[in-house]
Every structure is written in structure tokens, then in C-alpha cells.
Amino acid sequence: MSELEKAKITEEKVLKKTQKPVKKKKVRKSKYPLIPKEKLEDMYLNKKMSMNQIRDALGIKSDNSLFVRNQLIKYGIPIRTQKAGQKIAKKSKKVTKQ
Numbered sequence: 001m002s003e004l005e006k007a008k009i010t011e012e013k014v015l016k017k018t019q020k021p022v023k024k025k026k027v028r029k030s031k032y033p034l035i036p037k038e039k040l041e042d043m044y045l046n047k048k049m050s051m052n053q054i055r056d057a058l059g060i061k062s063d064n065s066l067f068v069r070n071q072l073i074k075y076g077i078p079i080r081t082q083k084a085g086q087k088i089a090k091k092s093k094k095v096t097k098q
Contacts, residue, residue: 032060032067037075040068044077048088 035058043049043057051068060067072079080088 032058032064035068035071037077040071040075041077044072048092050085050089 035054040054043054044051049057051072052062052065054068055062055065058068069079
């Protein structure tokens with residue numbers, strides 16, 4: 001064996017020892033089925049429902065309030081600011097009073 005081959009072999013051994021094994025991320029399964037993107041877009045963007053209203057409409061328990069938000073983020077649907085949500089809520093109250 002030449003010096004170059006020996007150097008390559010020792011380098012490979014050192015790399016194997018120093019590299020840490022890649023840990024797999026644990027994927028936690030949800031109790032609830034995924035909400036289809038089209039349905040979520042329709043409820044949130046078109047019907048202007050709040051995340052809590054969507055959660056209630058789908059029968060998701062209130063202790064799991066981040067579920068809808070996480071689905072919106074996963075699908076890349078822009079989340080409303082608090083101010084925008086308050087404007088929508090005020091408009092819907094005016095419509096129901098009349």
C-alpha cells in the first residue's frame with residue numbers, strides 16, 4: 001500500500017469516529033385528521049372564519065387550539081394579524097345586529 005492510500009484510510013476512520021449519528025426527528029401523530037388545504041382556505045380566507053371558529057366547526061377540542069394555526073402555517077396560508085381579525089369580527093357583529 002502506498003502512503004497516499006494509507007492516509008486516505010486513516011482519514012476515513014477519523015471521520016467515522018468524529019461524525020455523530022444523525023438523529024431522526026420524532027413525528028408526533030395528531031389525534032385529529034389533517035384538514036384539506038382547499039377546505040381550510042375556503043373557511044379562513046373566503047368565509048373569513050377565525051381559527052377558533054374553524055376549530056369549533058370541525059369538532060376539535062378547545063385544548064388543542066394550535067392545531068388549526070399549525071395547519072395554516074404548513075399549507076403556507078398567511079395568518080391574519082390581530083388587528084385584521086378584530087376588524088372582521090366587528091363587521092360580522094354589525095351584520096348580525098341588522
